[in-house]
Amino acid sequence: MTTARDETDPPDVDELRDGIAQTRAELGETVEALAAKADVKARVKESAEDAKAKVREKAVEVSERIKEGAQDAASAGTALAGRAQDKAVQVKDDVRRRPVPYGVIAAAVAATVAAVIVWRRRSR
Secondary structure: OOOOOOOOOOOOHHHHHHHHHHHHHHHHHHHHHHHHHHOHHHHHHHHHHHHHHHHHHHHHHHHHHHHHHHHHHHHHHHHHHHHHHHHHHHHHHHHHHOHHHHHHHHHHHHHHHHHHHHHHHHHO
């Protein structure tokens, strides 16, 4: 006599109940998965939430880039202003040392501006 069950012996009632319970659980999971796929409204809402999150991330990234660019521009502007001020001081010193060439240049610019003004008035 063997204690193992032969293939020809009918299954035990407990084994049948366990098999049925397992099948029901698997079937329940399958139905839930199919219901989730069939729920278009929920899937669209989830996709919209994902898209919103991506847009927010991009907005933060772009905002940070703009801030960095503004800071770079401000520092470049400060440096440029410093160089312009240095150049103005240098020109001022040059004028004090040699006023004649700059006086001639200033007179030429003034004459050119006056000539343009007169020419424009006559053209009208």
